[in-house]
Amino acid sequence: MQLLVGPRETVSIDGVWQAIPDQYEQHDGYDEDYFDDLDQPDIEMMHRSIYEPEASTDADLIDYNIYDGYSVQVPSSLGENIPEFRGYEGWMWFAQTFDRSLIEDGDRTHLRFGAVNYKTKVWLNGHELGTHEGGFTPFSFEATDALEDGENVVVVRVDSKRYEDGMPEKMTDFYNFGGINRGVDLVTTPAEFIRNFKVGTTIADGAVDIDISAWVDASEPSEPVTVEIPDLGVETELEAENGPAFSGTISIPESAVDLWSPSDPRLYTVRLSYRGDTIEDRVGLREVSVDGGEVRINGEPIWLRGIALHEEVAGQGRALDSEDIRTRFQWLNELGCNYARLAHYPHTEEMARVADEEGILLWEEVPAYHDVNFGDEDVQELYRQQLRELIQRDWNRASVILWSIANETNHNDETRNEVLPQMADYVRELDDTRLVTAACFIKDTDDGLVIDDPLKGHLDVVGINEYYGWYYGDADDMRRFQDDPEGTPVVISETGGGAKWGYHGESNERWTEEFQADIYRGQTSALEDLEQIAGMSPWILFDFRAPIRQNEYQRGFNRKGLIDQHGRKKEAFDVLQEFYQSGRLE
Incomplete structure (x- = not known):
């Protein structure tokens, strides 16, 4: 069960940490047995493990010093904080000290991480506390027995490599920001x-x-x-x-x-x-349901006027602060949104807390993205773990109405079609008060556009990712959607096109702001009369880093944003804003 921390008093150990790269993975007892056999004490000391604090102080010949590495701010995304490590993927050791006197008297102390990307192993004063896999969800370890009077030393090994059997899998269309991307806290509790x-x-x-x-x-x-x-x-x-x-x-x-x-x-x-323990939180009381092709809040139908967004800030990566989060909500409110899709992984929990205050509905998801090895039992367990950690973190957030279990996975994969319904059931076991969704594809047939995915029968709301007018077809082709007002509600979870901010031309010239704006005109005009369409979250609020996007207009960024990475609005922002604020969806 996730340790609920948000409402508790905590002691942050954020700030300046020491970081030591370990690309060859040698500082965790590498060749320790070999050098022990040599019976030469000085050489043995050279190969002690980095997580033993005394190893950094007892000899001058060792190749690391956890008290004097690269000074980095935590939380931060490593390559943003230290530019020479941009693009680095591998082991990085982080170390921080704190004094026992900082912690309030309590029977038990827990060390809690908001998120670390991707694999983590943690020691306190040389004692291993635990391990964690997954780059976007919180985890905690009991630290009580490892605490010492006076100075305490936390050592964290972060492995930011991408893995074929990871979640997300090795290839994604977003940047791999390694590091301790969210805060680290000490939490004290009574014995019970x-x-x-x-x-x-x-x-x-x-x-x-x-x-x-x-x-x-x-x-x-x-x-x-x-x-x-x-x-x-x-x-x-x-x-x-x-x-x-x-x-x-x-x-x-x-x-x-x-x-x-x-x-x-x-x-x-x-x-x-x-x-002796009291905990409290600010909670909204509301019911979310579906009725035919409608999504309902407290029994009243609502059309989800949304946008998708990544968790990223230029120069900061995924280490968002409160001002960054408030800026996102200013943009959402300016657009006229009542809804946002937080893609393609769990964002910081502060997003949902602010959404509670602002009245913005949320779609939250785990990174079951594209080519996941659904048949691997370890991957399935990792899948459940990430669902569990997200849901137990945010199940008291009234703003969260949709749990998404997948994005653009192969609906022709028989194993996928066995596993995803199981995951939908698992989500409902954890929380049956919200709606289960997934971002799927649409199929063009002689009879029109249809949802041809066996997963649809297991979802409360079906998400459709479609790019008419950009990758294929015409921008208003969704008019041919086989509308069923009594069918499962459908949300257009992605649509849109790319534009480079400041690049202007004719409306039929790709990568211009005019071309992107015209796609939005066609898409919105096609959707407004479809009764089964319950909302949309076009792709995407702002441009974001994407290593595979390397043409002359993108240069490492996905340019489908309504805003560029520096916060400058494109013409399509105004088109979507007019659609949402026109009253045509009432």
Whole structure:
């Protein structure tokens, strides 16, 4: 179960760390046995492992010093923070010290990472705490027994290589930003504490049912978990289930609750207590559902006016700060969006927290991208792990309405067609209060455009990635979509075309702003009368790094953004803005 950290008091150990590259992977006891056999103490010391703090201070001949490496800011993307390492993929050792006095008194201490790309191994004072695979989700290790009075030394080995059996797989159309991309915190808790909790909402017969589950970290939970929602005058106890789980339902008249919605993003403080531990969060109460071809919030249909975006800032990579996040929401609001697709991996959790405040609905996804080896059991377990870490992190965010399980995977692959429905079921086991989706393809037939993917029967909402007017066909070809108002809702999860900011010409000249703007005119005019289309998130809000994109207009960037990487708007921004704000979708 994910350690819920957002609402807790934490001690950040962000700041200046030391980084040591290890391209040949030699600093983790390389040839240690061989040099032990030589029985020459000085040579043995030269080949001690880098995670042993004393190895950096006991000899002058060693080839590293964790106290004096490259000074880097954490969080940061390595090649952005140290330009000479741009493009570097491999082992990098990071080290940081902190004093025990920084930590509040508590029975237990946890070391928590917001995200590290891609494989991670962590030591504290030479003691291994654990390992993690995956570059976009949080993880934590218990550090209590490894703590020492005075100075403590954290050593982190980050392997930023891409792997065929990884997730994402080795080839992607976005940049591989290695490093400790999100914050690192020390978290103190009592010996027994609430590890996580989940709030779900259903509306029926004039009542709002608030379903609350909690998980206690204790060998044998001996007391009830209490719940308070002060603004609703609610206080109750959850009932114990098997092992560490507690649950209960609070029923309140609908007239007494301000339901969360994009137009009124009301948040309530939900406070849980167990013995000496209290944790609270700001949670929106709302229900998301589908009815025929419609997506509904609190029973009311909504057309998802969206845009897709990557997690990237020029010169910073994926290490976004609060100002970067607020800038994204300024652009979303300026466009007239009520929805955003966070592609192609979990973004920082602050995105969902701000979306809760701003009333922006979210599609979140894991990087099951293109050519995943779905038949490999280890890959399947990694798949479940990343789904679990994302969902348990964000399942209290009212803004998140769609969990996406895949992007542009091969619908002719029989193994994929066996595994993805299993993953859809797994998502619903974790959280059945949201909608399951995936970004699929569309097929052009004599009868029109159809969704020819066996996965569609396992999804609540079908995403379609289509590029009419750019890679093929005409921009308004979606008019030929075989519309079924009673079918599964469809969201255009990607569409659009490329343009280099400042490059102008005729509307039929590729890579000009005019050409891109014309695609948006055709696409939006084709969609507005299709009843099964419940929204769109064109590709993409801003230009982003993409190593395979190397023609004279791109030079390492995907140029499909409405804004370039420096924040300069292209003409298509105004076209989409007019469509969203025109009222034609009401």
